Amino acid sequence: MRLCVGDKEKEGDLVRVGIPRTLSFFTYYPLWKPFFEALGAEVVVSPISNKALLDEGVRETVNDACVPIKLFHGHVAALKDRVDILFIPRLVSIDGKVTLCPKFLGLPDMVRCSISGLPEIIESRLDLKKGRFELYRFMFRVGQRITDNKLRIIGAIWRARYSFYCYRKLLLHGFTPLEAFPLLEKGIIPPPKVNNGEIKLAVLGYPYALYDDYVSVNLLKKLEGQGVSVVTPEMVPEQMMKKASKKLPKNLFWYYSNRVVWASIHYLQDKSIDGIIHVTAFGCGPDAMTNKLVELEAKQQGKVPCMSITIDEHTGDAGVDTRVEAFVDLLKRKKGIL
Numbered sequence: 001m002r003l004c005v006g007d008k009e010k011e012g013d014l015v016r017v018g019i020p021r022t023l024s025f026f027t028y029y030p031l032w033k034p035f036f037e038a039l040g041a042e043v044v045v046s047p048i049s050n051k052a053l054l055d056e057g058v059r060e061t062v063n064d065a066c067v068p069i070k071l072f073h074g075h076v077a078a079l080k081d082r083v084d085i086l087f088i089p090r091l092v093s094i095d096g097k098v099t100l101c102p103k104f105l106g107l108p109d110m111v112r113c114s115i116s117g118l119p120e121i122i123e124s125r126l127d128l129k130k131g132r133f134e135l136y137r138f139m140f141r142v143g144q145r146i147t148d149n150k151l152r153i154i155g156a157i158w159r160a161r162y163s164f165y166c167y168r169k170l171l172l173h174g175f176t177p178l179e180a181f182p183l184l185e186k187g188i189i190p191p192p193k194v195n196n197g198e199i200k201l202a203v204l205g206y207p208y209a210l211y212d213d214y215v216s217v218n219l220l221k222k223l224e225g226q227g228v229s230v231v232t233p234e235m236v237p238e239q240m241m242k243k244a245s246k247k248l249p250k251n252l253f254w255y256y257s258n259r260v261v262w263a264s265i266h267y268l269q270d271k272s273i274d275g276i277i278h279v280t281a282f283g284c285g286p287d288a289m290t291n292k293l294v295e296l297e298a299k300q301q302g303k304v305p306c307m308s309i310t311i312d313e314h315t316g317d318a319g320v321d322t323r324v325e326a327f328v329d330l331l332k333r334k335k336g337i338l
């Protein structure tokens with residue numbers, strides 16, 4: 001069944017498209033939001049992650065799933081009764097070279113098996129290995145689920161493209177996704193952020209772990225509060241990522257994991273970086289390799305202090321606070337600030 005904007009407009013209502021506030025949200029929300037809105041739909045985002053959402057996700061998911069996947073289920077459960085359509089695309093490859101972690105590929109099937117009473121799901125497949133225009137073909141297919149008006153879909157694609165371009169620019173200017181979203185809403189692109197912290201840390205990890213304050217136990221804010229300047233993988237320009245990738249004899253199979261390793265190589269060559277924190281997710285298969293590679297690179301490239309924090313559903317503030325404070329103190333002492 002397809003819900004057309006026209007059908008809903010006759011009822012004096014907009015089609016409500018639900019987007020879970022996790023996983024690819026931190027990469028693609030600025031693309032999907034203007035796209036669906038330009039198609040005439042209302043975008044509904046699930047609440048900010050919290051304990052109740054994670055608990056719900058834990059109840060709905062298989063036991064051995066990683067924390068982000070459990071949380072994703074909680075977000076879907078929170079949206080299902082509030083929207084007409086859920087947008088859970090099957091993301092296979094978003095760089096045209098490697099695939100995402102298999103759990104991304106199976107998301108629509110996983111939620112369908114685990115959560116009952118779901119509305120219609122848009123689960124179109126995005127595989128940029130099929131060519132550089134595949135993103136537009138994908139968006140066209142998605143657009144046709146909302147409206148028959150081809151011109152409207154093309155217009156929506158261009159609007160989304162521009163928003164995404166601005167978003168990328170904001171990230172490269174040193175803004176985190178959470179800082180960039182409101183700036184995008186206001187149509188502002190400020191000059192690059194100036195880092196004035198006493199020490200500078202590269203905080204590495206998947207976007208859905210780093211920028212979700214509940215998952216990362218407010219790590220970025222904690223560091224900011226301690227006078228630390230933070231840089232993340234999303235702030236590394238693409239040409240630098242490419243350069244870093246050439247330093248490895250072989251890359252990993254998964255998109256986000258590669259970006260973490262490449263970002264570590266990039267930041268390790270930056271003399272202004274005082275240390276690295278790698279945030280990993282409990283139950284994540286790819287992280288077993290990513291974490292080891294980041295550690296090895298840090299050792300090889302001149303003994304830059306490196307710490308990893310593994311997040312699971314029981315991670316609490318106190319444990320992370322103690323470790324982060326000790327790490328920051330150590331770096332400050334090394335620099336002669338303490």
Ligand code: SF4
Nearest residue numbers: 066101103281284285
């Ligand atoms: S990469 Fe790891 S954390 Fe991310 S979805 Fe896959 S298993 Fe989970």
